[in-house]
Amino acid sequence: MSKKITTLFVLLLIASLALTACGSKDNNAAVVEDVPEVVVDPVKVCQVTDVGGIDDKSFNATAWKGVEDAEAAFDVEGSFLESQQQTDYATNINAFIEEECDLIITVGFLLGDATAAAAEANPDQKFAIIDVNYLAFDNLMGLDFAIDQAGFLAGYVAAANTVTGVVGTFGGINIPPVTAFMDGYAYGVAYFNEENGTAVEVLGWNPETQEGLFTGNFESADDGRAMGETLMDEGADVIMPVAGPVGLGTAAAIQERGGAWIVGVDNDWTLSNPEYADIVLTSVLKNMDAGVFDTTEEVVNGTFAGGLWVGTLANGGVGIAGDFDVQFLIDGIIAGDIATKP
Amino acid sequence: MTTTLRKKIDYVSPSRQRWMGGIQMALALGIWAIFSRSLETGTFTTFVMTPGGSEFELPNWIFSTLPTLNTFAMIAFAFGAYQFIKGFGKRTNLILSIVVGLFVFSFLSWATAEKSINLAGLLKGTMVRAVPIALGAFAAMINERAGIVNIAIEGKMLAGALVSVLIGSLTNLWIGLIAAIIVGGLLAWVHGILSIKYKTDQIISSTVILIFATGLTSFVSARFLQKYQHLNSSGIFHSFPIPILSEIPFFGPILFDHNIFVYAMYFFLFFLYFALFQTRWGLRLRSVGEHPKAADTLGIDVNKTRYMAVILSGMMGGFAGAYFTLGSVGRFDEVMTAGRGFIGLAAMIFGNWSPFGSFGAGLLFGFADSLASKLAILGVNISSEFLLMTPYIATMIVLAGVVGRGQMPAASGQPYEKE
Numbered sequence: 168m169s170k171k172i173t174t175l176f177v178l179l180l181i182a183s184l185a186l187t188a189c190g191s192k193d194n195n196a197a198v199v200e201d202v203p204e205v206v207v208d209p210v211k212v213c214q215v216t217d218v219g220g221i222d223d224k225s226f227n228a229t230a231w232k233g234v235e236d237a238e239a240a241f242d243v244e245g246s247f248l249e250s251q252q253q254t255d256y257a258t259n260i261n262a263f264i265e266e267e268c269d270l271i272i273t274v275g276f277l278l279g280d281a282t283a284a285a286a287e288a289n290p291d292q293k294f295a296i297i298d299v300n301y302l303a304f305d306n307l308m309g310l311d312f313a314i315d316q317a318g319f320l321a322g323y324v325a326a327a328n329t330v331t332g333v334v335g336t337f338g339g340i341n342i343p344p345v346t347a348f349m350d351g352y353a354y355g356v357a358y359f360n361e362e363n364g365t366a367v368e369v370l371g372w373n374p375e376t377q378e379g380l381f382t383g384n385f386e387s388a389d390d391g392r393a394m395g396e397t398l399m400d401e402g403a404d405v406i407m408p409v410a411g412p413v414g415l416g417t418a419a420a421i422q423e424r425g426g427a428w429i430v431g432v433d434n435d436w437t438l439s440n441p442e443y444a445d446i447v448l449t450s451v452l453k454n455m456d457a458g459v460f461d462t463t464e465e466v467v468n469g470t471f472a473g474g475l476w477v478g479t480l481a482n483g484g485v486g487i488a489g490d491f492d493v494q495f496l497i498d499g500i501i502a503g504d505i506a507t508k509p
Numbered sequence: 510m511t512t513t514l515r516k517k518i519d520y521v522s523p524s525r526q527r528w529m530g531g532i533q534m535a536l537a538l539g540i541w542a543i544f545s546r547s548l549e550t551g552t553f554t555t556f557v558m559t560p561g562g563s564e565f566e567l568p569n570w571i572f573s574t575l576p577t578l579n580t581f582a583m584i585a586f587a588f589g590a591y592q593f594i595k596g597f598g599k600r601t602n603l604i605l606s607i608v609v610g611l612f613v614f615s616f617l618s619w620a621t622a623e624k625s626i627n628l629a630g631l632l633k634g635t636m637v638r639a640v641p642i643a644l645g646a647f648a649a650m651i652n653e654r655a656g657i658v659n660i661a662i663e664g665k666m667l668a669g670a671l672v673s674v675l676i677g678s679l680t681n682l683w684i685g686l687i688a689a690i691i692v693g694g695l696l697a698w699v700h701g702i703l704s705i706k707y708k709t710d711q712i713i714s715s716t717v718i719l720i721f722a723t724g725l726t727s728f729v730s731a732r733f734l735q736k737y738q739h740l741n742s743s744g745i746f747h748s749f750p751i752p753i754l755s756e757i758p759f760f761g762p763i764l765f766d767h768n769i770f771v772y773a774m775y776f777f778l779f780f781l782y783f784a785l786f787q788t789r790w791g792l793r794l795r796s797v798g799e800h801p802k803a804a805d806t807l808g809i810d811v812n813k814t815r816y817m818a819v820i821l822s823g824m825m826g827g828f829a830g831a832y833f834t835l836g837s838v839g840r841f842d843e844v845m846t847a848g849r850g851f852i853g854l855a856a857m858i859f860g861n862w863s864p865f866g867s868f869g870a871g872l873l874f875g876f877a878d879s880l881a882s883k884l885a886i887l888g889v890n891i892s893s894e895f896l897l898m899t900p901y902i903a904t905m906i907v908l909a910g911v912v913g914r915g916q917m918p919a920a921s922g923q924p925y926e927k928e
Contacts, residue, residue: 220731335886341893370886380885383897387847388838389641393634397882400561400630412845416838423747424562442742 210467212237213268214247214459215259217275221247226455229434230274230297233459240460241467256281264292270466272297272459276344282307293471295462297455298344305473308465310458312478314344315351316500317451317485318407319507320493321430322355324449325405326367328428335370335403336430337380337394339410348409348432348451350374350508358496358505370403374509382413391416399427405448407432418443435488450488457484521601529601530593533608537585540612544619545578554618555625560633563762565755567629574622581611609907617880620889631879633763638875639868640770640836641666641846644829645853646860646867647777648822653862654785655818656798656920657704661715662826663850664722665693669830671726674841675734677743677834685743686831693827694820696722701819705812708924727843734841745839746770770836773828774868781864794818798918801925811925829853859904861915870904877903 212234216227234245246266248259256278263271264285273282276298286294286307293306300311325334336352338345349372356369371394372379380398382390391408395417398406406421407430408414414432421427422443429436429443431450436443458478465471478484481501487493499505521529552574558567585608591597597604617626645662652659669689677685696718703714734741746768755765785791794814796804801811829850834841852874853867860866877900885896 373888376888376890378885378888378890378893380882381893381897383894384847386842386844387849388840388842388845389833389849390847392837393638393879394882396561396637397627397630397634397879397886400557400627400634401886412842415840415842419745419838419840423745442738 209242209244210270210463211266211268212243212245212270212272212463212466213263213266214245214272214274215256215263215278216247216249217277218250218252220249226297226433227274229453229455230272230459233456234272234463236456236460237463237467241464243463243467250278253277257284260285264289269293270295270463270471272462274455293466293473295459297458300475300477307473308462308471309475310455310462310478311475312453312455312458312485313347313480313507314451314453314478314485315347315354315508316480317453317487318348318351319355319358319500319505320351320480320487320491320496321407321449321451322352322357322369323359323493323496324355324487324489324491325352325407325428325430326356326359326365328448329367329405331402331404332366333368333370333402334405334407335380335398335401336407336409337371337382337398338408339382339385339413341377341379341381345409346372346377346379347508348407349379351451352407352430354507370398370401377509382410385411385413388413388416388419392420395420396424399424404428405430407451415440415443418446421446431488437488448489449491452486452488454478454484454486457482521596521598523596526596526601527593529605530589530591530596533589533592533605534586535589536608536612537582537589540578540582540585540615544615545575545582548575548578548619548622550575552622554621554623556621556628557625558629558759559627560629560762560766561627563629563766564750565758565762567758569625570628572618574618577618578615581615585611613880617883620884620887624887626883626887629759629763631883632876633766634879634882635872635875636763636767636771638878639871640774641829641832641849642853642856642874643774643868643871644770644777644825644832645850646857646871647781647864648825648829649854649857650781650822650862650864650867651794651818651825652822653857653921654798654918655794655815656801656918656923656925657701657815657819657822658711658922659697659700659715659819659822660712660851660854661696661700661718661722662829662853663846663848664715664719665696665823665826666830666833666846666850667726667844668696668722669693669827670833670845671729671734671830671841672827673831674743674834674839675729675740678740682743682746682835686828686835689827689831689835690824691827693823693825693830695823697819697823697826698816700823701816704924705815705819708926711922711924723844726841730841730843741840743835743839745837746835768836770832777825778864778868785864795918797925798920801920801923805925805927811927815925826850855904858915858917862917873907874900874904 214234221227221231237243238245250256250259260281270293272295274297279299282294282296283302286304290306295308297310299309302309336349338349353369353372353374356367360367391413395406404427406417408417409432418429421429428448429446431447433453435450436447458476480497553571554574556570558570588604588608648662649659672692673685673689676688700715700718703709704711748766748768750766755761793809797811797814805811833845856870857867860870881896881899
């Protein structure tokens with residue numbers, strides 16, 4: 168009898184562990200792609216993903232698109248390794264160092280420490296890291312995004328389209344990469360009010376106190392729905408959720424009740440979530456592919472020097488989706504005449 | 510048998526009476542010192558009395574903030590003083606809840622001074638937020654009343670959420686809902702085999718099921734649902750107002766304009782209360798959880814009863830999981846239940862293993878959750894991290910302070926070995 172239990176338990180446990188491990192897609196071993204046996208001419212660009220995986224439809228996928236664009240434009244060969252958990256970061260980076268990649272791109276704030284360690288230990292290896300602006304090595308390019316500039320445009324468009332005179336936003340967790348969106352949004356609304364003598368109100372974020380409405384997670388779409396409903400109850404008819412998939416709950420609430428718009432974040436939601444295309448007003452774009460492409464180009468041309476690349480409206484690193492007459496704002500922001508954050 | 514064991518004691522000790530009185534007077538002083546004194550005369554609070562999206566409009570409720578708060582402070586202080594000196598006896602908890610209610614209402618009025626907030630939307634949101642918690646608590650309760658501990662409610666919810674969206678996308682919503690219930694039952698059946706037949710430690714076996722369900726749903730989600738979006742868009746059950754009842758002013762739209770999951774919560778609340786405490790079936794189920802040996806002596810098949818309870822509980826868990834997808838957002842994302850199953854478990858314990866208690870705890874959590882969002886929107890100067898904690902803190906304080914120690918079923922967690 169007890170043998171049976173043990174067997175059953177062991178089976179269940181192994182199954183659980185195995186399945187949890189595969190939770191974030193492809194297995195480690197199978198993933199080095201397109202690396203030829205004999206290394207020849209093409210520039211090798213190697214991407215280490217965060218745990219979301221290469222086809223997460225947002226972060227990692229957008230960065231990978233930059234590599235693919237570079238492959239189309241130059242003599243570049245891309246490959247990637249997916250991190251299943253945080254302990255894989257260093258392993259994957261080292262694997263690519265041994266592969267003699269010309270450029271290793273690590274995707275995400277969380278890979279900061281592992282990338283810094285590798286960059287310090289391998290001064291001849293070129294690195295690029297997304298969403299990190301605090302590392303300074305000669306062989307490392309930080310790719311940062313002035314997302315508040317794009318959020319500003321979205322806020323301006325939101326203010327121009329609201330009927331109730333109230334627009335809303337909420338975030339996942341109160342951290343700078345999230346609140347940068349909200350800062351820009353609130354500033355955009357304020358600028359619209361100043362220009363047009365209106366009094367459009369922003370619910371859910373106060374750029375002065377840096378406090379606002381948050382779900383406290385990036386997972387519970389049900390929370391996103393509740394936030395959407397409560398913001399609509401208070402009269403908001405344009406809502407920007409900065410919380411990854413949680414925002415899709417807000418979209419569901421808006422679609423059910425009607426009479427409101429949603430502002431997508433990171434990528435164009437009319438493309439990534441076509442079922443909500445009719446309620447998407449615009450999307451705040453964080454074009455990580457542009458940063459990856461530019462860095463790859465530098466490597467190809469031999470001009471790579473490390474430092475910091477900031478995605479802005481000027482270089483197309485950030486922007487908004489849709490056809491809006493905001494060129495005068497873009498010019499103003501690029502010229503530095505319009506402030507987009509406190 | 511068990512009803513006499515569980516009889517409520519009405520006696521309130523003198524020290525508890527004093528404490529309660531003191532707390533109530535402190536709350537009254539709080540209303541005055543914190544809220545009233547920071548207000549100017551002539552400020553008005555506006556409460557919108559129609560939830561968004563409702564057809565039955567009520568005029569807004571506008572009142573002068575300062576006199577209202579002062580009146581509340583005086584009423585609360587009078588209650589507190591009477592409680593301190595003479596005591597309300599068995600009505601102590603009722604009076605305490607009234608005073609706490611006055612305090613919360615004053616807080617909200619104060620935060621809304623010179624502004625407006627949708628009070629009806631807040632209460633309607635409370636009902637919706639309570640659904641997964643109350644259903645989760647009901648699931649855990651059926652289990653524990655029969656003497657089986659189950660901390661895998663979250664896992665069954667996740668499995669139910671995933672399967673309902675998958676089957677719902679391929680067929681229709683109702684078949685998706687049924688599939689969720691079946692999958693919850695199947696997972697529970699495994700738990701039953703482990704804990705009843707093989708008498709493993711029930712906490713361990715339910716942990717295994719929880720980890721298994723989390724891993725499996727994340728795997729299926731990443732491999733299939735996120736790649737093939739047509740498998741991950743089931744649509745949702747839309748809300749439909751109940752005729753006549755939903756036309757009751759103010760309360761109608763709050764209580765009776767929802768989707769089927771809210772109505773199911775009402776139904777199961779009364780149904781479980783009746784089934785567990787008024788029927789022979791319920792008596793047998795509870796006797797197995799309190800004293801299985803005695804039940805066995807009387808000819809009740811302990812293990813069979815437990816299997817039944819475990820599977821019914823799993824079905825309820827799967828149904829609760831379907832709320833997250835079919836009742837809310839129409840799609841599945843990894844670990845989207847975000848701990849609601851565990852909150853449900855806590856609601857059951859705080860609710861003293863009873864349907865109404867669990868429902869109350871769920872409502873309390875839902876209210877604190879909705880209130881925190883409203884306060885964040887109002888721009889009350891409290892850090893958002895703290896606001897996110899309020900539901901948990903409020904639930905702990907109120908339930909630990911008012912409900913006190915619960916009585917769990919005596920044989921909960923113990924496998925039954927027939928001699």
